[in-house]
Amino acid sequence: MTTATTGRTAGTTPAGAVGTAHTRVEGRDKVTGAARYAGDVPFADLAHGRLVLSTVARGRIRSVEAEGVLGMPGVLAVLHHGNAPRVDTDYVGMLGVPPDPTAAVFQHDRIPHAGWPVALVVAETPEQAREAAEALVVTYERQPHDTAFHAGRPDAYPADGHMPATTEKGDLEAALAASAHVVDAEYTTPEEHHAMMEPHAAAARWDGGRLEVVDSNQGTTWIADELVKMFSLEPSAVRVRSEHVGGGFGSKGLRAHQVAAVMAATVLRRPVRVVLTRRQMFSLTGYRSPTTQRVRLGADADGRLRALEHRSLNQTSTVWEFVEPGAGPARVMYDADAHRTVNEVVRLDVPSPTWMRAPGEAPGSFALEAALDELAERCGVDPVELRLRNEPERGPASGLPFAGRNLAACFREGARRFGWTGRDPRPGVRREGRWLLGTGTAAASFPAGALPSTAAVTARADGTFTVRIAAADIGTGARTALTLVAADALRVAPDRIEVRIGDSDFGPAGIAGGSMGTRSWAWAVTAAAEELRDRLVPGAVVPPEGVTVRSDTTAALGALAHKERHSFGAQFAEVAVDVATGEVRVRRMLGIFAAGRIVNPLTARSQLVGGMTWGISMALHEEAVRDHASGGLYGADLAGYHIATHADVPAIEADWVDDPDPDDPIGIKGLGEIGIVGAAAAVANAVWHATGVRHRSLPIRPDRVL
Numbered sequence: 120m121t122t123a124t125t126g127r128t129a130g131t132t133p134a135g136a137v138g139t140a141h142t143r144v145e146g147r148d149k150v151t152g153a154a155r156y157a158g159d160v161p162f163a164d165l166a167h168g169r170l171v172l173s174t175v176a177r178g179r180i181r182s183v184e185a186e187g188v189l190g191m192p193g194v195l196a197v198l199h200h201g202n203a204p205r206v207d208t209d210y211v212g213m214l215g216v217p218p219d220p221t222a223a224v225f226q227h228d229r230i231p232h233a234g235w236p237v238a239l240v241v242a243e244t245p246e247q248a249r250e251a252a253e254a255l256v257v258t259y260e261r262q263p264h265d266t267a268f269h270a271g272r273p274d275a276y277p278a279d280g281h282m283p284a285t286t287e288k289g290d291l292e293a294a295l296a297a298s299a300h301v302v303d304a305e306y307t308t309p310e311e312h313h314a315m316m317e318p319h320a321a322a323a324r325w326d327g328g329r330l331e332v333v334d335s336n337q338g339t340t341w342i343a344d345e346l347v348k349m350f351s352l353e354p355s356a357v358r359v360r361s362e363h364v365g366g367g368f369g370s371k372g373l374r375a376h377q378v379a380a381v382m383a384a385t386v387l388r389r390p391v392r393v394v395l396t397r398r399q400m401f402s403l404t405g406y407r408s409p410t411t412q413r414v415r416l417g418a419d420a421d422g423r424l425r426a427l428e429h430r431s432l433n434q435t436s437t438v439w440e441f442v443e444p445g446a447g448p449a450r451v452m453y454d455a456d457a458h459r460t461v462n463e464v465v466r467l468d469v470p471s472p473t474w475m476r477a478p479g480e481a482p483g484s485f486a487l488e489a490a491l492d493e494l495a496e497r498c499g500v501d502p503v504e505l506r507l508r509n510e511p512e513r514g515p516a517s518g519l520p521f522a523g524r525n526l527a528a529c530f531r532e533g534a535r536r537f538g539w540t541g542r543d544p545r546p547g548v549r550r551e552g553r554w555l556l557g558t559g560t561a562a563a564s565f566p567a568g569a570l571p572s573t574a575a576v577t578a579r580a581d582g583t584f585t586v587r588i589a590a591a592d593i594g595t596g597a598r599t600a601l602t603l604v605a606a607d608a609l610r611v612a613p614d615r616i617e618v619r620i621g622d623s624d625f626g627p628a629g630i631a632g633g634s635m636g637t638r639s640w641a642w643a644v645t646a647a648a649e650e651l652r653d654r655l656v657p658g659a660v661v662p663p664e665g666v667t668v669r670s671d672t673t674a675a676l677g678a679l680a681h682k683e684r685h686s687f688g689a690q691f692a693e694v695a696v697d698v699a700t701g702e703v704r705v706r707r708m709l710g711i712f713a714a715g716r717i718v719n720p721l722t723a724r725s726q727l728v729g730g731m732t733w734g735i736s737m738a739l740h741e742e743a744v745r746d747h748a749s750g751g752l753y754g755a756d757l758a759g760y761h762i763a764t765h766a767d768v769p770a771i772e773a774d775w776v777d778d779p780d781p782d783d784p785i786g787i788k789g790l791g792e793i794g795i796v797g798a799a800a801a802v803a804n805a806v807w808h809a810t811g812v813r814h815r816s817l818p819i820r821p822d823r824v825l
């Protein structure tokens with residue numbers, strides 16, 4: 120037994136870590152290569168699986184000619200619909216949705232889209248698996264396919280997804296007819312892909328009757344829960360680990376690679392790893408659906424909205440319904456007596472889309488905030504002033520009070536710092552050599568929620584503390600944020616805290632998604648740490664095994680109900696447009712956000728700047744182009760799919776106003792996704808201000824500018 124001395128265990132350091140900049144606690148491991156990702160965690164006797172994807176867009180598998188490759192060097196097995204284990208897909212996972220059947224590989228012979236997984240070749244080495252996979256002959260019975268996404272599809276239908284398909288109040292047509300100014304415009308956004316640095320990878324092995332999966336994901340609880348249900352296992356029989364993740368953005372949930380690896384490990388009785396190729400990711404790991412959106416706004420002479428309609432259509436696959444709720448932001452941002460929002464989907468022979476950073480808000484804010492800019496022009500009202508005049512008292516669709524809405528403060532601070540005041544509203548009049556110059560603004564919002572989580576905090580006899588929580592650090596700095604949170608709750612310095620994450624054995628926790636990670640986990644860590652601090656009165660004895668306190672926030676999250684709870688922001692952009700080539704260069708961007716209490720300003724700023732950078736990319740570069748003849752994509756790789764690179768990204772500034780959430784123990788809201796919201800609209804609005812031409816279809820490519 121060790122007697123802890125006062126000041127070593129019972130914390131006396133004033134809380135003050137939260138809110139101070141802190142470099143990543145695992146940063147050194149990452150930059151020195153010591154950090155292991157799912158694709159490089161070593162396993163004894165590891166075999167390697169390579170997926171084979173369909174080359175037709177619709178039809179049936181006639182044959183998988185496995186014999187042809189089973190004799191190739193190192194080949195151990197070919198799994199396909201004729202021999203793979205059966206799994207259960209008739210369940211609802213912890214996110215409240217059924218699994219995307221794309222992940223439940225090899226269950227039938229039907230092909231619903233190009234790039235559908237039809238076989239897994241397993242071999243001793245990745246190279247042998249690749250060679251055999253490329254040699255594997257699969258024959259198909261082709262059927263006609265339809266991948267044509269466009270407005271006005273007669274087979275489109277309203278769909279709920281995570282929110283009701285429709286909200287409606289008032290007489291829209293009457294309010295539009297009575298409006299002094301009307302905007303009625305269609306906007307389109309293309310198919311976009313997450314393109315995170317680290318490809319999806321998972322290694323699976325059975326160990327003493329337990330399934331262990333080392334994976335790259337956004338929540339080990341989530342993936343373990345899905346595997347338990349899909350393979351009909353006891354919850355205690357599955358352990359998922361995911362220590363480091365090189366980007367997720369909504370794409371790193373249950374996918375074909377984990378399921379294929381588990382199947383192969385089960386059949387072969389040895390560990391199997393499946394790593395997706397960049398090209399495979401373009402059809403297997405989800406993407407942001409293209410959207411077509413129609414926005415109708417009606418306003419009084421002074422710009423006050425009387426009518427607002429936002430309709431958004433996205434595509435989904437024939438096997439899974441995914442709603443990209445582009446009409447969602449209008450439900451929160453602007454009120455009008457007549458107000459209607461509708462999200463619709465159409466089922467096509469395409470891969471299943473999924474959540475991609477700010478699903479709904481990213482494309483929806485482009486249409487809505489570009490339409491607001493068009494309204495400002497019609498009314499002759501400054502775009503910032505127009506938004507201030509239309510600040511709602513309560514949630515326009517919900518009727519609920521806001522838990523906090525500091526959007527006006529964001530616009531005032533942003534306008535001041537950007538130098539917006541005195542802006543000449545006329546388009547196309549600022550010239551600098553061959554460049555036309557313009558500035559634009561847009562508002563941003565994103566829901567601020569939380570998911571139930573459990574955490575364990577242990578006091579050690581040496582005066583240090585270990586936090587265990589099945590959190591996921593997908594590059595956000597979650598580990599570091601939780602270190603600061605635990606330090607404050609325990610009243611000790613951050614260097615006495617070790618945070619361990621990414622292991623489903625730590626107990627259930629929410630995902631790194633929906634901008635909810637930090638808040639959800641910080642709540643659980645704080646609850647456990649505060650109780651531990653109460654127990655460790657000065658002079659308390661810490662036994663060799665330590666003192667552990669566990670928490671569960673399930674009941675406490677009720678405190679967040681009954682209010683409209685969002686983060687908000689104001690985006691500003693300055694662009695230069697080359698009148699000779701049509702090239703658009705973003706010269707500077709500023710985002711001011713009201714996103715709750717900021718835990719770690721260093722990583723928070725990185726998150727916001729990363730989102731804004733992605734907004735530039737969305738505005739100017741990103742576009743996956745589907746070849747309707749084959750049903751697949753042109754250029755399904757990072758050469759063909761353009762993303763903003765360093766040369767495209769100017770000085771970007773992100774900052775925030777004081778905005779603690781009154782109902783959160785720490786004041787956190789969440790900022791993982793809001794950085795991209797409104798960013799593309801701010802750029803598009805600036806392009807209009809530079810050129811006098813409205814761009815309602817993204818990306819604003821040089822050939823479209825001229």
Ligand code: MOS
Pocket residue numbers: 337367368369370474475476477478631632633634792
């Ligand atoms: Mo985010 S699209 O919830 O990872």
